[in-house]
Amino acid sequence: MPDLRLLSILALCVIAGAATSSASAASTNLISNGTFENGTTSGWKGTNATLTAVNSDFHSGAWSARVALTSGTNYSIVSAPRPVTGTSAGATYAASAWVKGVGKSICLWLREYNSGGSQVKSASTCTTSTAWTQLSIPSYTTFGSGDSIALIATQSAAVAGNSFLIDDVTLTTDSVPPPPTGTVALWHMDESSGTMIDSASGGVADNGTPTNVVQGVPGAVGTAYHFKGSTDESFVTVPTSTDLNPGSADFSFSAKVNFTVNPSPEVVDYDLIRKGLSTTAGGDYKMEILQSGKAFCQWKGSAGNTSITSTNPVPLGGWHTIMCIKSASAVKIKVDSVLKTKTFTVGSITNTAALFIGAKPNADEYLGDMDEVIISKP
Numbered sequence: 085m086p087d088l089r090l091l092s093i094l095a096l097c098v099i100a101g102a103a104t105s106s107a108s109a110a111s112t113n114l115i116s117n118g119t120f121e122n123g124t125t126s127g128w129k130g131t132n133a134t135l136t137a138v139n140s141d142f143h144s145g146a147w148s149a150r151v152a153l154t155s156g157t158n159y160s161i162v163s164a165p166r167p168v169t170g171t172s173a174g175a176t177y178a179a180s181a182w183v184k185g186v187g188k189s190i191c192l193w194l195r196e197y198n199s200g201g202s203q204v205k206s207a208s209t210c211t212t213s214t215a216w217t218q219l220s221i222p223s224y225t226t227f228g229s230g231d232s233i234a235l236i237a238t239q240s241a242a243v244a245g246n247s248f249l250i251d252d253v254t255l256t257t258d259s260v261p262p263p264p265t266g267t268v269a270l271w272h273m274d275e276s277s278g279t280m281i282d283s284a285s286g287g288v289a290d291n292g293t294p295t296n297v298v299q300g301v302p303g304a305v306g307t308a309y310h311f312k313g314s315t316d317e318s319f320v321t322v323p324t325s326t327d328l329n330p331g332s333a334d335f336s337f338s339a340k341v342n343f344t345v346n347p348s349p350e351v352v353d354y355d356l357i358r359k360g361l362s363t364t365a366g367g368d369y370k371m372e373i374l375q376s377g378k379a380f381c382q383w384k385g386s387a388g389n390t391s392i393t394s395t396n397p398v399p400l401g402g403w404h405t406i407m408c409i410k411s412a413s414a415v416k417i418k419v420d421s422v423l424k425t426k427t428f429t430v431g432s433i434t435n436t437a438a439l440f441i442g443a444k445p446n447a448d449e450y451l452g453d454m455d456e457v458i459i460s461k462p
Contacts, residue, residue, distance in 0.1 A: 113254045115163060116401055118253035119145055119251065127402075128164055131159060132153065133159040135150070143252050149249065150247055150249055167235060170230055177255060180218060182217065182219075183237060184248060186214060188242060188246065189210050191238050192209055192236075194206060204227045232421070266461045270458050271292065271456070279291050279293065297310065309454050311453070312449075317449050322438060322439040322440075322441070324439070331433065331434050334461065334462050337357055337371060337407070339457045341373075342452055346397075349375065352375070353374050354448060355372055355450065356406070359438070361437070367385045378394045385430035387430055403455070
C-alpha cells in the first residue's frame with residue numbers, strides 16, 4: 085500500500101517547484117512597460133490607433149492602455165522598440181496579455197523579422213470576448229539567428245468608435261543562446277550576489293568581483309546586473325589572463341545592454357568593456373557608448389590603433405547586443421543585426437591590465453543594465 089504521507093509530501097514539493105519556476109519566469113519579462121503602472125504608454129506605438137494610459141478599467145494594478153481606432157479596419161498596439169533582437173535559431177519564448185474588447189476579434193501576435201526586414205515566422209492567439217481575457221502563446225521557437233521579434237495586439241473588422249484595453253503584457257524566455265565558437269569567457273550575470281562566475285568551459289576561470297553593482301535585476305536571459313552610473317560608481321573587475329589577451333588571434337567581445345539615457349557631457353561616454361588604457365604597454369581594447377548613443381569599439385595593437393563606430397545609435401530601452409570583432413585584416417562592429425566593417429591591421433594585443441566591465445576606474449561610468457558578456461577567439 086502506498087505511503088500516503090510520503091505521497092502528500094512529494095505533491096507539495098511538486099507544487100512548490102512549479103511556483104518557484106513561475107516566479108523565475110516572471111522575472112525575465114522582456115516587455116519594459118507591460119503593466120502601464122507608470123501611467124504612460126512608453127515602450128509602445130500605435131498602428132492606425134491612438135494609445136492612452138487609463139486608470140478607470142484595468143486587469144490588475146491601477147492602469148491599463150486603451151487602444152483606439154483612428155483609421156482603417158485593423159488597428160494595433162506594437163512593442164517599440166522590438167523587445168527581442170539578435171535571436172539565436174531554436175530559442176523559445178512565451179507571450180501573454182490580458183485584453184478587453186467590444187466583441188470583435190483581438191489577436192496577440194509574435195512576429196519574427198530577418199535583418200532585411202522581411203517577416204519569416206509568426207504565431208497568434210485570438211478572442212472575441214467582451215470581458216477581461218488572457219491571450220497566451222505558450223511556446224514560440226525562433227526561426228533564425230540575428231532576427232528580431234515584435235509583440236503586437238490587433239483588432240480586426242473594426243468600425244469607427246472601436247477601442248480595446250490591454251494590460252499585464254509579458255514576453256519571457258528560458259533559452260540561453262549558444263555562445264560563439266571559441267568562447268573563452270562567458271558571464272551570464274545570473275548571480276543574485278557575490279562573485280561573477282565565468283561559465284565558459286576549459287581555460288582559465290575568469291571570475292569577476294562586482295563593486296557597487298545591483299545584481300539579480302531582470303535580464304535579457306535570466307537575470308542581469310544594473311550599473312548605477314556616476315552617482316555611485318559601479319563596475320566589475322576581472323583579473324588578467326591568457327583568455328582575455330587576444331594576442332594576434334581573431335577575437336570578439338560582446339554584451340547585451342539595456343539603458344534609457346545616453347551618456348551626459350560630464351560622464352563623456354559609457355565604458356562597457358575595457359582591458360587597458362591608451363597608455364598601457366602591450367595595447368588595449370574597449371567597447372563604449374558615445375554621447376550620440378552610438379556604440380564604439382577600439383583596439384590598439386602592435387601594428388596600429390583604430391576604432392569603429394556603429395551606423396546607428398543603440399535604441400534606448402529594451403535589450404540590444406553589441407559585438408566588437410577583430411580579424412587579421414579588419415575590424416567590425418555589430419549592433420543587433422547591423423554590421424559595419426573597416427579594413428585595418430591591428431596586430432597583437434597582450435597586456436597585464438585587469439578587464440573592467442561597466443566603467444574604468446573613476447570615470448566613464450555606465451548607467452543601465454548589462455547581461456551575457458562574452459569573449460571569444462574563433
